[in-house]
Amino acid sequence: MFQSAAATWAQEEEQHGIALGRWADLADSTFDFDAAFTHFKDLYRIPVDATHSVLGSRSGELCARCVVESGTSSFNSAIRDAVDEPVLQAICRRIASDEYRHYQLFARHLARYQTLEPLTVWQRLKVVVSRFKETSDDELASAYHAGNPREDSYNCKRASNAYAKLAMALYTRDHVRTAGRMMAKAVGLAPEAWLTRVFTRVLWWGIALKGRKLRASIVTH
Numbered sequence: 619m620f621q622s623a624a625a626t627w628a629q630e631e632e633q634h635g636i637a638l639g640r641w642a643d644l645a646d647s648t649f650d651f652d653a654a655f656t657h658f659k660d661l662y663r664i665p666v667d668a669t670h671s672v673l674g675s676r677s678g679e680l681c682a683r684c685v686v687e688s689g690t691s692s693f694n695s696a697i698r699d700a701v702d703e704p705v706l707q708a709i710c711r712r713i714a715s716d717e718y719r720h721y722q723l724f725a726r727h728l729a730r731y732q733t734l735e736p737l738t739v740w741q742r743l744k745v746v747v748s749r750f751k752e753t754s755d756d757e758l759a760s761a762y763h764a765g766n767p768r769e770d771s772y773n774c775k776r777a778s779n780a781y782a783k784l785a786m787a788l789y790t791r792d793h794v795r796t797a798g799r800m801m802a803k804a805v806g807l808a809p810e811a812w813l814t815r816v817f818t819r820v821l822w823w824g825i826a827l828k829g830r831k832l833r834a835s836i837v838t839h
């Protein structure tokens with residue numbers, strides 16, 4: 619049951635990249651999606667040969683997927699609300715909706731696996747925080763570098779900061795609140811629980827602070 623749902627999910631994730639790539643190809647004559655994607659694959663390979671759960675359990679893996687889908691749903695909502703271009707708005711609206719559905723899929727299966735491999739609230743919170751931190755690793759950074767080629771070679775920290783500067787600028791407090799509540803729900807917290815409110819506020823402060831720091835460093839240097 620989960621495997622067939624995961625196969626559909628994987629197909630939809632590919633379609634999102636193709637739709638956005640096609641839009642970028644048409645919107646910017648200097649951009650070549652196929653070349654950028656090839657460059658990305660040269661820089662980064664998703665490890666697909668793992669035989670054990672990186673997070674130690676299927677519940678942990680599903681919880682981490684909920685974090686990713688919360689992030690992609692909120693990010694596409696943020697792009698949708700920030701841009702004026704109607705086709706990009708329409709694409710991002712549809713992707714945000716798909717991503718929310720993906721979140722619901724993984725949340726549903728997380729609830730199922732919680733009965734088989736239960737994780738406490740604190741264990742799931744740890745998974746959420748560790749997965750959230752991975753947003754600054756090579757995967758997003760190399761994708762940004764490949765899509766925005768520079769004269770100099772790839773540098774993870776520089777590309778990650780450049781990506782974050784743009785991404786953080788799109789988020790509003792409402793987008794962060796929605797994403798925070800989705801992640802909190804995956805942890806097992808109610809939307810109005812005090813820990814959810816603290817988590818969501820810390821998330822917003824982190825995003826706002828990171829945006830400010832990066833903007834200041836660009837002005838300084």
Ligand SMILES: [Fe+2]
Pocket residue numbers: 631687690716717720
């Ligand atoms: Fe997704």
